[in-house]
Amino acid sequence: MAMQMHSQTGETCLICGQVKQTGIHICNQLICDSCQEKIVKTDVTDWKYKHYVNKLSQLRLKTMKQTEQTK
Numbered sequence: 687m688a689m690q691m692h693s694q695t696g697e698t699c700l701i702c703g704q705v706k707q708t709g710i711h712i713c714n715q716l717i718c719d720s721c722q723e724k725i726v727k728t729d730v731t732d733w734k735y736k737h738y739v740n741k742l743s744q745l746r747l748k749t750m751k752q753t754e755q756t757k
Contacts, residue, residue, distance in 0.1 A: 701725070701741045713745045 696705040699718040706718035717725075725738050 700744060701738065715745055 696707045697709075697716040698704070699706050699709065699721055700715045701717055701721035701724075704718065706716065706720075709716045709718040710722055711717075724734075725742075728735050728738060
């Protein structure tokens with residue numbers, strides 16, 4: 687996956703809530719490189735896995751809200 691540079695002020699990561707400069711965008715939401723790596727390495731039996739799934743579920747909610755607003 688290609689890393690993208692963002693403005694000097696950065697963007698807030700959907701997962702950790704910190705302002706970061708690089709990461710990936712999914713549904714116009716940033717997931718920083720650090721969180722992306724943690725998500726990929728987390729085993730599904732680890733308690734943190736559910737935390738990441740819950741955070742990622744916010745992507746769908748925001749997308750649905752944006753879709754409803756454009757109608």
